[in-house]
Amino acid sequence: MSIRYALLGFLSEQPKYGHQLRQEFEERTSDVWPLNVGQVYTTLQRLERDGLIESDEADSEGPQKRFRITATGAEELARWLNKPIDLTVPPRDELVIKVLVALELPNVDVRDVLQVHRRYIVELMQQWTRLKEDEGQYDLSLALVVDAELFRLDAVIRWLDAVDGRLKRMSLAPRATGVEHPVLRRRLAVRR
Amino acid sequence: MSLLELHEISKTYGAGPTEVHAVADINLEVDRGSLVAIMGPSGSGKSTLLTIAGSLEEPTSGEVFIDGVSLQKMSHNDKAKLRRRTVGYVFQEFNLLAGLTAAENVSLPLELDGIRARKARAAGIAVLEELGLADRASRYPDELSGGERQRVAIARAVIGGRHLLLADEPSGALDQANSEAVMRMLLTACKKDVAAVVVTHDAQLASWADRVVFLRDGRVVDHTIPPPSPESLLQSPPQR
Numbered sequence A: 001m002s003i004r005y006a007l008l009g010f011l012s013e014q015p016k017y018g019h020q021l022r023q024e025f026e027e028r029t030s031d032v033w034p035l036n037v038g039q040v041y042t043t044l045q046r047l048e049r050d051g052l053i054e055s056d057e058a059d060s061e062g063p064q065k066r067f068r069i070t071a072t073g074a075e076e077l078a079r080w081l082n083k084p085i086d087l088t089v090p091p092r093d094e095l096v097i098k099v100l101v102a103l104e105l106p107n108v109d110v111r112d113v114l115q116v117h118r119r120y121i122v123e124l125m126q127q128w129t130r131l132k133e134d135e136g137q138y139d140l141s142l143a144l145v146v147d148a149e150l151f152r153l154d155a156v157i158r159w160l161d162a163v164d165g166r167l168k169r170m171s172l173a174p175r176a177t178g179v180e181h182p183v184l185r186r187r188l189a190v191r192r
Numbered sequence B: 001m002s003l004l005e006l007h008e009i010s011k012t013y014g015a016g017p018t019e020v021h022a023v024a025d026i027n028l029e030v031d032r033g034s035l036v037a038i039m040g041p042s043g044s045g046k047s048t049l050l051t052i053a054g055s056l057e058e059p060t061s062g063e064v065f066i067d068g069v070s071l072q073k074m075s076h077n078d079k080a081k082l083r084r085r086t087v088g089y090v091f092q093e094f095n096l097l098a099g100l101t102a103a104e105n106v107s108l109p110l111e112l113d114g115i116r117a118r119k120a121r122a123a124g125i126a127v128l129e130e131l132g133l134a135d136r137a138s139r140y141p142d143e144l145s146g147g148e149r150q151r152v153a154i155a156r157a158v159i160g161g162r163h164l165l166l167a168d169e170p171s172g173a174l175d176q177a178n179s180e181a182v183m184r185m186l187l188t189a190c191k192k193d194v195a196a197v198v199v200t201h202d203a204q205l206a207s208w209a210d211r212v213v214f215l216r217d218g219r220v221v222d223h224t225i226p227p228p229s230p231e232s233l234l235q236s237p238p239q240r
Helices: A002-011 A018-028 A037-049 A071-082 A094-104 A110-136 A140-172 B046-053 B076-085 B102-112 B117-130 B146-161 B176-191 B231-235
Strands: A053-055 A066-069 B004-013 B020-030 B035-039 B061-066 B087-090 B164-168 B195-200 B211-216 B219-223
Touching (some): A002 A066, A110 A140, B020 B046, B102 B117, B117 B146, B146 B176
Parallel strands (some): B164 B195
Antiparallel strands (some): A053 A066, B004 B020
C-alpha cells in the first residue's frame, strides 16, 4: 500500500519514467526495501486506472512511458500523508503467543525462551546500529529507516524484560491459600 | 592478552540466611579496541561487576587482571595508582566540577596524579580535540548540554592514556540524539586502544557494542556472537 503513495509522492515533484521511480524508491529508502520492476509497473497501472496518475503516449523512440500526477492524485497524496495509520488492531504477535504457550508447559523455562529471543533481537540491533554507525551520519533517510527498526526491536526487548520482571515478582509473591482470585469480567476482544 | 580479564568472579554480601550472591562465577575478557556491553535488569549484578573490574570493590572469590597484572597481589597503594593511571569511570551523573571549565575538568585526574597544571591542561585540550570537543574546552558545565557534559566526562575518563573505560548507564538521562553522540564517542575512544565496558539495561545502547553479555541473577547467561557485516541486512531485508 505504501509503495503506491511513495510513487505518487515522487511524481508530485515532476513527471517521471517507471525505471526512474524504482531507482528513486530504493535510493530514498536507502536500499532497505528492494523493489522489483514488476511491482513498480503493476502499481503504476493501478494508479493510472484509478485516475491518480496519467501517462504520455508511448513515443516512437522507445517503449518507456512517462507518468505524471493528476489533481485527484495530488489530493489523494495529501489525504494519505495527514491520515494517521491504523494502529487500533494489535497484530497477532507470534512471540506473545509463544510465551503464553511456554508458560503453560511444565518442562519449559520461560526465561530461556525469553533469552533466546532477546539475544537474537540484540544481535539484529547490533547490525542495524553498525549500519547507522558507518553511514547514518551522512545519510538522513538511512538513519531514519534504521531508527525505525531499532525502536521497533527495542519495544520487543522491553516487552521481554517486562515479562521477566512480572515472572520474578509473581514467583516472589507469597501464595495466598484459600483465597479466590477475582475473575476478570471483561474479556479482551480483539477485532481481526 | 586481554586488557581486562575476570576469572571466576563472585561477590557475596552478608552471611547465613541473609547471604546475597550479587555476582557468581563470572568470566569475562575485554580486549583493547573493543566495547563490551553488559546487559541485565536492575539487581542482576551489573554495577557490582563494574566496581569489581575497576578495583573499587574486592571480589569474595576469583581474580581480576588488568593488563596482565592480578589485582589480588597488589598493595592498596598500587591499586590506587592503577585506578588513577589506567582506569576511567563514566557514570550516569556526569560528576563534573561546576567551578572548572571542560578542559580543567578533563585535566584534573592528571593534576591529582602530580602532573604540573600547564602540562595537564595541554593534555586536556588535546584529548578534547581528539574527541571533537575542542570548541567546548573553555565552557563551564552549566554552559554545556547534557550530552556534551557526558562527552566531557568520557574525555576525562580516557585522558593520560588510560586504557580501561568503565561506564555505568552512560546515557541514562539523555535523549536519543545525545545518547548516540555519547556512544559514537565511546567507540572513537575504543579505537584509540581503549578497552571499554558499558553496563546498561538499554538495548539500543548495548547494540553499539562489539559484544553484549547478558546477566541474570548475578550470572552470565548468554552473549551475542560478533555481528556479521551490516550489508547482510540490505541484501536480505528482515521479513515482515
